[in-house]
Amino acid sequence: MKEIKQEEIIQAVKELCIQANYELPEDVQQALHHACQEEDSMLGKQTLSILEDNAMIAKTSRMPICQDTGMACLFVEIGQDVHIQGSLQEALQEGVRQGYQEGYLRKSIVDDPVFERRNTQDNTPAYIHYDIVEGNQLKIIVAPKGFGSENMSQVKMLKPSDGVEGIKDFVLKVVEEAGPNACPPMVIGVGIGGTFDYVTYLAKKAMLRKIGTHHLDKRYQQLEEELLEKINQTGIGPAGYGGKITALSLNIETYPTHIAGMPVAVSICCHVARHKEVIL
Template sequence: MKEICQETIIKEVKRLCMEANYVLPMDVQKALQDAYTKEDSLIGQQTLEVLNKNASIASCTSSPICQDTGMACVFVEIGQDVHVQGSLNEAIHEGVRQGYQEGYLRKSVVDDPMFDRINTKDNTPAIIHYEIVEGDQLKIIVAPKGFGSENMSQVKMLKPSDGVQGVKDFVLKVVNDAGPNACPPMVIGVGIGGSFDRVTLLAKKAMLREIGTHHPDQRYQALEEELLEKINQTGIGPAGYGGKTTALSLNIETYPTHIAGMPVAVSICCHVARHKEVIL
């Protein structure tokens, strides 16, 4: 049995919160740079140049890449042979609290979703997703999610008879509905299958997948490529100013579902697709 102390988790979550807001993952940086060289629109090129420069400055100065430093979404894979000394939940929330306070990151969480809406002043609580896996490792991914793009995400309970075309139509509708509001170029995760609650988690996880990787099933890989091409033909372009770089990637995650349903969720993130991970 592997023992991991609470303080280690607090320290690592704190670090991940700050790094995720300061430094874009390498795959996103590369995708932005590649998009600049391929973009035909002059204003689209200029916008991508600004985004690339902004990411570079943020990394060099340890400043937030975006003013919206997000709500902390934390994905935890905990091995069956791992024992945490103390409360894992409390350690994660404390790490988020310290990361946002000491990292001078904007606090955006309110305590009551409808009536009081008083800022908690430390960006807690976080959204935590747990998965129990084999082994003796603890993997933590921190993904700060801004709500300019989160508000553009959608879920729909399609019928099996809607078929592949129904999925295509829904994904394209979500992107067109989002337009410039999601601060394109976007990173898009699509979940297909499971249940009403599971499909949204699939979409969020798909969004975290490395740009350039694909679904292992060639049929879904082909769908990823087709949808990305169609999205970049919408002409929305960087920041909505026009061009062919509306999305940097589109990843699909799937799960078995009921014979009577075909849930589909689309999770949208702007180009600031921030996430960092650690394995303990």
């Protein structure tokens, strides 16, 4: 049985919160650079170049890539042979608290969603998703999610009879309605299957997948490629100024579902697809 101290988790999460807000993942940086070379629109190309420069300045100057440093979304895989000394939940929240305070990151969380809406002043509580897996490791992914793009995400309970065309129509509708509001070029995750709540998790999980990787099923891989092509034909373009690079990637995650349903969720992130991970 592997022992992991609460203090190790706090320190790791604190560092992840800061790193995720200061540094783009390597695959996203490469995708932005490639998009800048591929974009035909002069205004779109200029916009992508500015986004590249902004990411480099943030990394070298140690400041947030975007003013919206997001709601901290944590994806935690706990090995069956791991024992946490102390409270895992408290350690994760404390790590977020320290990360947002010491990293001078904007605090955006309010304690009550409807009435008081008082800022908690430390960006907690974070959203945490737990998975129990085999092994003796603790894997933590921190993905700060800004709400300019989060507000553009949608879920729909399609009927099986809607078929593949229904999925395509819904995904394109979500992207077109988002338009420039999601700060394109976007990184898009699509969840298909499961239940009303689980399909949204699938969409977020898909959004975190490395750009350039694909669903293992060739049919879904082809659907990923087709949807990305259609989205980039909408003409929305970088920052909504027009062009052919509206999205950098589109990934699909699936799960078995009920015979009477076909849940679909679309999770949109702007080009600041921030996430960092650690394995303890």
